[in-house]
Amino acid sequence: MAASHPTTNPVAYGAGRRLFDFRALLLVLSAVFVLYVIGYPLVQVFWRSIVVDGEFSLANYTRVFLTPRNYIALWNSVWTALAATAVATVLGTLAAFVVERTDIPFRSGFRFLFMLPFAIPPLFAAMGWVQLLGPVGLVSRALQSLFDWPAVPWSIYGPGGIIFVLAVTVYPFVFLTVAGALQRMDSSLEEAARTAGVGPFRIMKDITLPLVLPAILGGALLAFVGAIDNFGVPAVLGMRRRFYVLTTRIYEALTIPDIPLATAMSILLVLLAVTALALLRWLEGSSGRYTVVSGKSVRPHIIRLGRARPYVFAATLVVMVVVVIMPLVALVITSLLPYWGAPLDPELLTLRNYERAFAQEGAKRGIVNSLLLAPTAATILVAVGTLISYLNVKGKMRAAAFLDALGTVPYALPGSVIGIAMILAWSNPPLGPSLYGTIWILLMAYLMRYLSYALRSTRATLHQIHDSLEEAAVTAGASTLRVLWDITIPLLKPGMIAGWVLIFMPAFRELTVSVLIWSAGAETLGVWVFLLQDSGFPERASALAVATLPLIVLLYAVAHRMGWGGERARS
Amino acid sequence: MSDMAASKPQVKVVVAGLTKRFGDVVAVNNVSFEIMENEFFSLLGPSGCGKTTTLRCVAGLESADEGRIEIGGRLVYASAQGINVPANHRSIGMVFQNYAVWPHMSVFDNIAYPLKVAGLRQQEIRNRVERVLAMLAMEGLEDRMPNQLSGGQQQRVALGRALAMNPQVLLLDEPLSNLDAKLREMMRVELKRIQKETGIPILYVTHDQTEALAMSDRIAVMSGGVIHQLGRPEEIYNQPRTPFVLDFIGVVNYIPCRIALSADGGARILLPDGQEAVVGTVAGTAAAAHGAGQLGVRPEDIDLLDPVGAPAGTVKGEVEFRSFLGSTYEYRVRVGELALRVQTGKNVHFREGARVAVRINHGHFLAAETGATGQRAS
Ligand SMILES: Nc1ncnc2c1ncn2[C@@H]1O[C@H](COP(=O)(O)OP(=O)(O)O)[C@@H](O)[C@H]1O
Ligand SMILES: [Mg+2]
Numbered sequence: 001m002a003a004s005h006p007t008t009n010p011v012a013y014g015a016g017r018r019l020f021d022f023r024a025l026l027l028v029l030s031a032v033f034v035l036y037v038i039g040y041p042l043v044q045v046f047w048r049s050i051v052v053d054g055e056f057s058l059a060n061y062t063r064v065f066l067t068p069r070n071y072i073a074l075w076n077s078v079w080t081a082l083a084a085t086a087v088a089t090v091l092g093t094l095a096a097f098v099v100e101r102t103d104i105p106f107r108s109g110f111r112f113l114f115m116l117p118f119a120i121p122p123l124f125a126a127m128g129w130v131q132l133l134g135p136v137g138l139v140s141r142a143l144q145s146l147f148d149w150p151a152v153p154w155s156i157y158g159p160g161g162i163i164f165v166l167a168v169t170v171y172p173f174v175f176l177t178v179a180g181a182l183q184r185m186d187s188s189l190e191e192a193a194r195t196a197g198v199g200p201f202r203i204m205k206d207i208t209l210p211l212v213l214p215a216i217l218g219g220a221l222l223a224f225v226g227a228i229d230n231f232g233v234p235a236v237l238g239m240r241r242r243f244y245v246l247t248t249r250i251y252e253a254l255t256i257p258d259i260p261l262a263t264a265m266s267i268l269l270v271l272l273a274v275t276a277l278a279l280l281r282w283l284e285g286s287s288g289r290y291t292v293v294s295g296k297s298v299r300p301h302i303i304r305l306g307r308a309r310p311y312v313f314a315a316t317l318v319v320m321v322v323v324v325i326m327p328l329v330a331l332v333i334t335s336l337l338p339y340w341g342a343p344l345d346p347e348l349l350t351l352r353n354y355e356r357a358f359a360q361e362g363a364k365r366g367i368v369n370s371l372l373l374a375p376t377a378a379t380i381l382v383a384v385g386t387l388i389s390y391l392n393v394k395g396k397m398r399a400a401a402f403l404d405a406l407g408t409v410p411y412a413l414p415g416s417v418i419g420i421a422m423i424l425a426w427s428n429p430p431l432g433p434s435l436y437g438t439i440w441i442l443l444m445a446y447l448m449r450y451l452s453y454a455l456r457s458t459r460a461t462l463h464q465i466h467d468s469l470e471e472a473a474v475t476a477g478a479s480t481l482r483v484l485w486d487i488t489i490p491l492l493k494p495g496m497i498a499g500w501v502l503i504f505m506p507a508f509r510e511l512t513v514s515v516l517i518w519s520a521g522a523e524t525l526g527v528w529v530f531l532l533q534d535s536g537f538p539e540r541a542s543a544l545a546v547a548t549l550p551l552i553v554l555l556y557a558v559a560h561r562m563g564w565g566g567e568r569a570r571s
Numbered sequence: 572m573s574d575m576a577a578s579k580p581q582v583k584v585v586v587a588g589l590t591k592r593f594g595d596v597v598a599v600n601n602v603s604f605e606i607m608e609n610e611f612f613s614l615l616g617p618s619g620c621g622k623t624t625t626l627r628c629v630a631g632l633e634s635a636d637e638g639r640i641e642i643g644g645r646l647v648y649a650s651a652q653g654i655n656v657p658a659n660h661r662s663i664g665m666v667f668q669n670y671a672v673w674p675h676m677s678v679f680d681n682i683a684y685p686l687k688v689a690g691l692r693q694q695e696i697r698n699r700v701e702r703v704l705a706m707l708a709m710e711g712l713e714d715r716m717p718n719q720l721s722g723g724q725q726q727r728v729a730l731g732r733a734l735a736m737n738p739q740v741l742l743l744d745e746p747l748s749n750l751d752a753k754l755r756e757m758m759r760v761e762l763k764r765i766q767k768e769t770g771i772p773i774l775y776v777t778h779d780q781t782e783a784l785a786m787s788d789r790i791a792v793m794s795g796g797v798i799h800q801l802g803r804p805e806e807i808y809n810q811p812r813t814p815f816v817l818d819f820i821g822v823v824n825y826i827p828c829r830i831a832l833s834a835d836g837g838a839r840i841l842l843p844d845g846q847e848a849v850v851g852t853v854a855g856t857a858a859a860a861h862g863a864g865q866l867g868v869r870p871e872d873i874d875l876l877d878p879v880g881a882p883a884g885t886v887k888g889e890v891e892f893r894s895f896l897g898s899t900y901e902y903r904v905r906v907g908e909l910a911l912r913v914q915t916g917k918n919v920h921f922r923e924g925a926r927v928a929v930r931i932n933h934g935h936f937l938a939a940e941t942g943a944t945g946q947r948a949s
Contacts, residue, residue: 468671471632474658475665475742476685476732486684490675 022480023395030388034403037447038410041421048424049263060264070261073249074268080159080234080245081227081272084166088227089220091167092174095319097204100182102303104313111179112560113324115172119556120328121509121526122169123232124545127533128327129165130156130236131334131542136341138330161237162245168323169233170226174219181215182208190301200303214283221280225273229414231512232526236533247512250416254516259423266417277412328549335542353543357532363544365521366528369439373524374508377446378454378500385454386496390488393462394470404455411452415512418449422517439522445513450506454499461495462488494562501559509552581608582644583772584629584740589638591624598624599635600796606740606772611763613775615783616793617819622776625793626742629774630665631658643739659688664733664771665742669749670725672717672732678704679713681728685736703731706765723754730762734769741766744776759786780820784808792816810854817867817935824873824911826866830936838936840866842886844907849884851932864938870914872933875902875921881928888929890921904929 052059064070099110117125132139133156140152155161189211193203231247239248246269253262305312334340336349357363388407391400410418422445426435435441465488473483511526518527525548532541584606591599599621606612614622627633629640631647634655640648642663647656664685673681682703686696704710707727717725726746733741743762747755763786766773777783783790784804791801792815800812811817828840830853838853850866876885891910892903900920902913906929913929921927 466669466671468667468669469673471630471658472665472667472671472673472729472732473684473688474632475630475661475663477659477662477688477736478684479659482688487673491673 023391023397026387027391027395027397027399030384030391030403031399033384034388034407034451037444038406038451041418041425041444041448042409044424045263045417045421046267048260049267052260060260061267063261064264064268069244070249070265073244073246073265076159076243077228077245077247077269078272080162080166081224083159083163084170084227085220085224087163087167088171088223089174089216091319091323092171092176092219092223093178093216095171095316096175096178096182097208098312098316100179101204101208101301102305102309102312104305104309104316110316110320112557113320114175115560116324116553116556117169118172118176119505119552119559120169120549121232121511121529121545121552122165122230123236123509123511123526123530123533124331124549125169125327126165126233126236127334127529127538127541127545128330129161129168131330131538132326133161138333138344155241157237157241158243159238162234162243165233165237166227166230168327169230170223171323173222173226174216177215177219177222178212181212185211194301204303217283218280221276221283224276225412225414228269228272228276229416229512231415231515232530235515235530239534247414247416250420251515254420254423259420262416263420263424266414266420269414270412270417273414274412331542331546331549334539335546337539340538353539354547357540357543357547360528362520362523362531363528366523366525367544367548369442369523370508370510370525373439373442373446374504377443377450377507378503381447381451381454381503382458382496382500385451385499386458386489386492389455389458389462390484393459394467394488404459407455408452410448413449415449415510416516418445419513419516421448422513436517437519437522441517442514442522442524445517446503446507446510449510449513450503453502457495457499457502458492461492461498465491498559498562501555501562505552505555505559508555509548580610582606583608583610583642584612584774585639585641586625586629587639589625589628589635589640591621591628591633591635597796599628602638602791602793602796602798604791604798604801606774608772609766609770611766611773611775611786611788613777613783613787613790614793615777615780615787615790615819618778620793621796622778622793623744626744626774626776629740630663630742631656631661662736662739663742664736664738664740666726666729666733666744666746668745670722670729672720672725672728674717676717677713678709678715678717678720678728681717682713682731682735685732689736699735700731703735706734706768707731707761722750723758726750726758727761730765734765734771737769738771741771741773742776743773745778746775747782748777748779755782762786784820792819794819811935814867814937817937822870822912823867823935824870824909825937826868826909826911826931826934827864828866829863830866838934839884840931842907842909844909846886846907847884848886848929848931850934853934853936855935855937862938864936866931866934866936868911868931868934870901870912872931873904873911873913874930874932875904875913875915875919876928876930878926878928882930885928885930888927890923890925890927893921893923 049060050056050058064074095110095114098104099107099114104110131137133152133154134140135151135155137156143149144152185208190203190207193207194200198206228246231251234243234245234248235251238244244252246265250262250265250269253265333344335353336351338348338350338352342348385407388400388403391397392404422441423436426441426444428434435444469491470483470487473487478486509526510524511530514524514527515530518524525544529541529544532538532544582605586605587603589599589602590597602621602625604612614625616622624633628635628648629642635648635650637650638648639646639650642661646652646654647661648654673684676684679700682700683696686699691699700713701710704713707730709724709727709731712720712724717728720728729746747758750758759782762773775783775787784807787804789801789803790807791798792807793799794815800807800816807816808820811820817823826840826842828842830838830840832838832853836852838850840848840850842848853866875890876882878887886906888904888906888911890902891905894901895917898917900915900917902915902921904911904913904927911929
């Protein structure tokens with residue numbers, strides 16, 4: 001027998017205890033963050049919507065349903081979003097099938113461009129479409145002179161225009177989910193049909209389409225949420241015709257300001273979004289039987305188009321150019337015109353709009369603020385998100401799982417609600433000075449809105465880091481902190497970078513929340529572009545928008561390469 | 572702390588009364604064993620029997636509920652004294668089933684990591700890694716990243732990393748199960764060679780009995796969290812102490828019969844179809860000298876003979892099926908109601924359908940009432 005007397009002092013090896021303390025400390029820190037940044041504003045917004053003058057009351061809600069202006073806005077939100085979703089679903093599904101399942105040339109180029117509208121702010125798209133199809137739009141004028149029309153027989157302003165522009169803004173949700181499902185689908189199912197003598201298009205209709213149906217519906221629900229959440233499009237295309245949806249009506253109520261009414265309407269918006277997302281959850285849960293779509297990466301079955309190839313290519317190209325490229329080109333042209341509505345004469349093109357736009361203090365501050373706020377928010381959120389995901393996934397701490405769930409709630413909240421929550425929570429906070437009227441309220445808004453993005457990408461990456469990688473380091477002699485630093489963080493880095501970019505991008509051009517809480521001195525890029533557009537300077541608004549496009553497209557390219565938050569990581 | 576008498580082989584690892592529960596599941600139940608210096612010690616058992624949990628308790632990756640663990644003469648876990656040395660202070664090397672080679676580090680950095688953590692000097696690290704690489708026949712691959720390596724090479728990196736610090740014991744959890752058959756064969760030989768070279772004792776976990784038999788100095792056969800039998804591979808194979816061990820190690824024919832022992836260590840058995848057979852030697856008969864039960868017989872303990880002039884004590888059978896396995900034949904022979912698996916040398920041939928005489932050379936008797944086999948006094 002070997003010596004059995006203890007040769008080590010147990011206290012010297014009390015790392016187990018120290019580890020507990022170190023994790024508990026991190027947990028407390030992240031709990032304070034989540035409760036302060038998300039929990040408190042959430043309570044505020046729900047509480048204030050049902051309490052009037054210190055008493056429980058549904059008066060705010062009855063006001064929504066008794067005033068036609070208000071309930072019509074609710075109804076408008078629902079039906080325009082539904083219509084836009086229908087169009088987006090057809091467009092996104094068709095595009096995904098062509099790109100993923102046929103042999104048209106430049107498939108990866110198409111994939112890149114069809115998802116580009118994800119990155120372009122919807123406000124920019126709305127402006128671009130006004131400049132194309134509006135009363136004095138580039139296309140409108142061309143057609144007028146061609147057909148000798150006194151005016152074009154349509155109006156971009158109003159529900160039709162809103163539906164169209166929303167559709168071409170939100171279809172990437174459908175494209176992304178359907179393309180992902182098509183990539184992951186086990187092609188042996190299709191091959192089985194092919195060996196049974198079924199033709200390729202029949203296979204698409206009878207086998208492939210039913211299998212990706214859950215993905216189509218899932219993408220449609222996300223598109224719906226994106227559409228009801230949107231402010232920029234109905235603001236540019238609806239407000240001047242007094243066609244209101246909930247987001248624009250909330251904006252208007254806040255300019256009066258009637259905060260209780262805005263709060264109640266924003267809660268209705270939450271109900272719409274939550275309903276759609278609950279449906280999505282249910283759909284994902286019940287589509288477990290479609291496990292064929294969730295398998296490993298497989299070689300998809302590609303349809304050879306043969307002689308139809310050039311035609312399909314040309315048709316896809318036209319759709320892509322119209323939907324993605326033309327609004328951007330319109331922005332560029334408009335930004336170079338001497339005045340809005342000027343004839344398209346190369347001699348007249350000028351950079352004056354850029355000079356003027358950038359001469360304004362507000363625009364400068366807007367750009368600087370956005371360039372400060374977006375990376376600050378992204379950095380803080382990735383740090384906090386990493387911490388919570390680590391405690392949740394690796395520490396297996398219940399409380400961290402709760403923080404993860406709470407941090408994910410704002411994902412279901414439309415931006416208007418977050419804006420109102422900010423006003424309610426930070427105008428007169430119980431502790432510290434009012435943040436309203438400062439840039440800090442914008443930072444708080446972005447922190448609340450985008451924490452879920454950081455949580456999602458770090459959580460997903462941590463799940464992929466097998467425990468044994470960390471255990472191997474422990475058995476090699478490394479302490480807990482050393483393992484974290486040498487193994488976990490380096491392996492987590494791709495997820496952290498992805499989360500950072502995915503937050504930076506939308507935060508940089510955020511409008512829906514910012515437009516409710518900005519103030520003089522605390523403008524943002526999105527707000528300033530909107531204000532220029534809204535007060536009748538589309539050419540300057542375009543100049544400002546175009547100036548930021550290179551950064552937006554660059555970040556999009558980075559995100560695209562990284563696989564859009566893991567959705568397409570396996571392709 | 573390890574200056575023990577040089578004459579006796581030194582005990583390197585002691586596990587005593589180890590128990591680990593997960594909720595209601597007792598994953599490891601009062602397990603005890605010792606590993607000597609230079610020893611290749613295996614935990615063998617079916618999936619879910621508690622092998623990994625035992626190994627992880629030794630490593631310190633899991634804290635046990637009860638028992639005592641010593642590594643290299645040092646007490647690292649003792650429930651009674653409240654001692655639980657964390658894994659990073661146990662001086663062990665561990666190889667995981669999925670290799671767990673760090674994908675963001677080169678081969679060199681993977682192997683050097685334990686040395687860096689230990690605070691060795693740059694030059695010393697370089698020398699040691701080079702020695703490990705040479706031992707693993709991986710010179711020249713130090714700058715490769717893990718995704719540029721084959722499965723077998725990644726396995727070697729994991730092994731090198733575990734060996735780099737000259738640990739008191741090397742812990743291996745099914746390290747070969749992800750390799751293809753050829754490589755597995757090669758790595759078995761490699762592992763044995765490396766162990767001989769380094770002298771580091773190995774605690775090896777596997778569910779593959781062939782692997783355990785081929786490589787181990789001693790084997791502990793586990794099932795349901797307890798050790799059923801602990802011994803040299805030959806003992807485990809030839810003298811299984813419980814029906815579970817008999818069944819788990821190798822292939823067994825179960826022949827329901829009545830038995831009557833004879834004085835020479837053999838027995839006569841009465842088969843269900845009324846034939847009587849003489850069995851050369853019978854193990855596990857302590858419980859019942861006479862009676863009903865089952866005789867467990869391994870395929871290679873049965874001979875097939877020509878029925879013409881067959882000796883007494885054989886029974887009549889018919890070849891149903893034959894497959895050629897290269898160095899051996901495997902037959903299925905029908906004896907009355909029974910279908911027996913028989914393994915013979917490659918120069919014993921009988922056609923399918925041929926009548927044969929079946930001679931049972933050796934069996935393990937399982938008495939009907941207890942189901943246990945006692946160990947014949949040896
Ligand atoms: N972390 C755990 N939590 C709960 N049960 C576990 C855990 N690890 C192992 N078990 C259970 O303990 C038993 C033994 O598991 P394990 O040691 O992994 O078996 P083996 O390695 O022999 O296949 C199994 O019943 C298993 O389900
Ligand atoms: Mg195991």
